[in-house]
Amino acid sequence: MNPIPAIAPTGPQDRAVFARRESAVRGYCRRFDTVFTSARGSLMRDESGREYIDFLAGCAALNYGHNEPAMKEALLRHIGADGLAMGLDLHSAAKRDFLERFETLILQPRGLPHRVQFTGPTGTNAVEAALKLARKVTGRHNVIAFTNGYHGVTMGALATTGNRYNRMGLPLSGVTRVPFDGYHGEGLDTSALLAQLLEDPSGGVDAPAAILLETVQGEGGLNAASAAWVQRIALLARQHGALLIIDDVQAGCGRTGPFFSFDGMGVVPDLVVMSKSLSGFGLPMALVLVHPDHDRWQPAEHNGTFRGNTHAFVTAAAALDTYWREPGFTDEIARRAALVHAHLERIAREVPGARLKGRGMMQGLDVLGGDLAARVCTLAFERGLIIETSGAHDQVLKVLAPLNTPLPLLEQGLALLHGAVADAVAGTLRRAA
Template sequence: MPTDTSADKTIFTRRESEVRSYCRGIDRVFTRASGSEMTDAGGRSYIDFLAGCSSLNYGHNDPDMKAALIDHIAGDGVAHGLDLHTDIKARFLEAFERHILQPRDMDHKVMFTGPTGANAVEAALKLARKATGRRNVIAFTNGFHGVSLGALAATANAYHRAGAGTTLDGVTRMPFDGYMGASFDTADLIDAMLSDRSGGVDAPAAILLETVQGEGGLNAARPEWVRRVAELAKKHGALLIVDDIQAGCGRAGTFFSFEEMGVVPDIVTLAKSVSGFGLPMALALVRPEYDIFGPAEHNGTFRGNTHAFVTARVAIEKFWADDRFQAEIAAKSVLLTTALAEIAEMIPDARLKGRGMMQGVDVGSGELAASICAQAYQNGLIIETSGPDDQVVKVLAPLTTPEATFRKGLGILRDAVRDVTTSTKMAAE
């Protein structure tokens, strides 16, 4: 990797905490970003297949969102409003109701939580426990829901759990769809254990799941499994919580990842791309009968990010007022599947993972996946890994990526796989 001589990076190693992560493998100093590309301090541009870990589904600096935000700031629009009534919050809620909730027959209330996905999960878990009077939550193998203590208890990854420094409890882990192999329906196991008074599983307040496990390795649940789990939640008196923080806002193909599965969760958590512009914002969508928190019972100083309301409203009206954007996502998803299938054929025993614009290739080794991503980065593509051993090369390109740019990025990835596998083979010989 050429040295970035145009910017001094020593301030980061000197002053930034060791907890930093993405910048260790993607070590340039970036100064500009537009659409699906980022530019470093030396003037080199990179195609972005990370997109803020799905926080930039509409790309960097969408011009319409940017213009609306500049106008709001220039006109002395409210910058911080706690949960006060503001004109821009009303406009966001009206757009969200009209274009997202009503077309999907969802009557959910919108809870503005603290501005991170983990905080939305914390709110959802607290609310489910209050609504049911129960403590236990069922979560799943390879699930990732955040690293604050409540969300971390529901997170499966041992590395992240080890950072807690205290006991993580209140959660029973169950095997996700496919975890026990294709012939084993894990929903049967869940039902059997919950139905057996000696099954050892306390009656749950909620069942919490991702329909596509982003950080867990792009494990995509079958619609019939999700429907069965929804039925089990109802049967056993638990709320169904779908964590759509990474898979939502179009990433899995539709605005909500579950909307073609025939289920309507009791609570849905959203964050990442819900602001449309990369601004901090998180929501918990709650069925009205479970909207039982008292005033400020779950609060936060930044639960009303007015700037995010501005850009989120534009994103909804621009991309979700009709079906055209969803059709574009579907077409790009086919292109992505085709390209990744060709890439998988280059690696022995590699497997395609995920769905929609949330796909990748399980290359079987974290070391191999890291080498592929490093080579792609050297050639001008920003891309990362996921999975319990970081063995999945994960494509999270902005949904708005022009087709020519998308194909170019996939070509860089294909070339990186070819170069790395060739050099690995030569070294073995």
């Protein structure tokens, strides 16, 4: 791994201005309290020159790592030629290049006839668009969402998000929440529970416009739905005239192995929501894949000034060319996922009752307590590893390393995680003694 080139600090090496001027809503920087200046691949560097292994990857917005060379070259070439920077939803050469590659490399091989709707550049905006379209198509209002689901924090998406902290006690409506796969353990098939509620005229559930789900719940604690469960949910959607929406904002673009998290599950969603690593370069970009039967929009009925991020089109096309033109990339993801799984199994032995969660390169370890998980993250950061938590109590250590992390660096990061878990558990035991 080549070292990251040093960048001279542009101001005082302190953080007082952030506390003085940045809103109290800031989050990640509270845990990773340093000033970053540069990054390459799976490494980040702060202004003191210290390097950190990145197991956060922009919360899965950097599946190919920081400043990926092919994408950087394509973007610099585009900018150097005065390529269009901002185009609303005008036709552009960059958009055409992306759409042609996306059609040829992603949609056609999977037999997906879907059209591409570019929304405002965030995942939550794409969720809003999908919910609006489902309600327009069906003439219904109610949406089925699931426990521990996370779909964004704008008002419509927030109504479908389960986390009480994010919901802030706001008067959110139009959503019926039901248990996700495995929420009650293996003894209860939650799809059967949903079927009973929908079929019972006294079940209290209004006919749904849509059923919205993540196949792996990223912020909800890496809960992974089985293919059989997803198939049963898809069947229920068809039987009851609802659109099936799969939120692949975090789980898509190879994060669970294949390009879509639902690949190989035997379902064809009506709508698919994507963002985060779609641009491949951390540039804001989001879309909704819309089955042609449901493309009922009137012109500009859902719009947004920045739905034409041309720079993101350039890097997204380069990402598809570089990583998805040949089938070998999924094999590389599987190889790294197996390595992560093996290490997490060993680490789990340090924590009584710990459980492995997730799939692909979206795996983690439920250490059963948020305080312990927070202590692990703190120790890991002190040792040069950036890793975050998820779950209802922030109790799941969440490994989101870039999909192309070099194997020795991935091993090194997992070793740092192992040491942090062992020391955090030992410290907890000492305090309890």
